[in-house]
Amino acid sequence: MAFDLQEQEQIDWIKAFWAQWGKLLSAVVLAVLLSYLGYKGWQMYRAAESAKAATIYSQLEQQVQTGSLDKVKATAAALQSAHPGSAYAANAALVAAKAAFDKGDLAFARAQLKWLLASGQQDESLQAVARLRLATVLLDEKQYDAALAELAQAHPASFDTLFLDLKGDVLVARGDASGARDSYKAALAKASPDATLRDFIQTKLDSLGN
Numbered sequence: 001m002a003f004d005l006q007e008q009e010q011i012d013w014i015k016a017f018w019a020q021w022g023k024l025l026s027a028v029v030l031a032v033l034l035s036y037l038g039y040k041g042w043q044m045y046r047a048a049e050s051a052k053a054a055t056i057y058s059q060l061e062q063q064v065q066t067g068s069l070d071k072v073k074a075t076a077a078a079l080q081s082a083h084p085g086s087a088y089a090a091n092a093a094l095v096a097a098k099a100a101f102d103k104g105d106l107a108f109a110r111a112q113l114k115w116l117l118a119s120g121q122q123d124e125s126l127q128a129v130a131r132l133r134l135a136t137v138l139l140d141e142k143q144y145d146a147a148l149a150e151l152a153q154a155h156p157a158s159f160d161t162l163f164l165d166l167k168g169d170v171l172v173a174r175g176d177a178s179g180a181r182d183s184y185k186a187a188l189a190k191a192s193p194d195a196t197l198r199d200f201i202q203t204k205l206d207s208l209g210n
Contacts, residue, residue: 053079053088060092064099072099073108080115090121097133101140110137128155128163135166144174160190165201172208181208 056079063071076096080089097112113134121127131150138147151167164187171180184205191198 053083053086056082057088057092060095064095069099069103069105072096076112080119084119087121087123090116090119090123090126093119094126094130094133097137101133101137106137106141110134110141113137124156125159128159131155132159132162132166135170139166139170139173142173144170161187161195161197161201164190165197165204168201168204172204177208181205184208 056075060072060075060079063075073096076092079086079092083089093112093116097109097116100106100109100112113130116130117127117134131153135147135150138144138150147170148167151163151170155163164183168180168183168187171177171183184201187201188198188205191201
């Protein structure tokens with residue numbers, strides 16, 4: 001079919017453009033397509049891994065309910081090994097530590113909490129809870145200096161009252177009544193007026209006398 005002069009010029013321009021830039025454009029389109037497919041593949045992989053971690057965590061919760069500490073230990077270890085950076089693994093460490101603490105296995109509780117703190121979790125509140133629980137374990141083990149060292153670590157301001165209150169408990173156990181009084185007073189100063197913990201802290205402060 002014959003083309004008029006304008007159409008032929010357009011065809012010639014397209015041919016010339018494609019001859020010069022065709023390979024580059026094809027490569028760019030292919031790269032974008034591969035990047036998109038890779039992104040979608042990564043999303044699917046992450047979703048699948050999250051589902052696997054959720055299943056293991058659900059098993060852990062059931063084992064805690066049945067009181068099987070040995071199974072809790074094994075499941076927590078499996079979850080932390082297979083999905084170390086997941087929120088499920090971090091929460092499993094807290095749950096397993098509490099189960100062990102309740103059973104008097106302080107060594108395992110301490111190990112779980114230290115694992116969480118070293119795992120690189122970025123949630124500051126989660127880190128603060130882990131430090132509080134670790135300090136409690138260390139207090140029970142009479143490792144007073146180690147407990148105070150944990151309580152001296154940086155934490156969100158919203159946890160100040162809890163950290164200072166527990167610090168007072170550690171100082172009481174170590175025989176430092178003066179330091180404990182100061183810590184309880186500081187905890188009260190940080191507590192909100194309607195905090196349920198205020199009365200408990202005040203009771204401990206009163207028991208130390210002047």
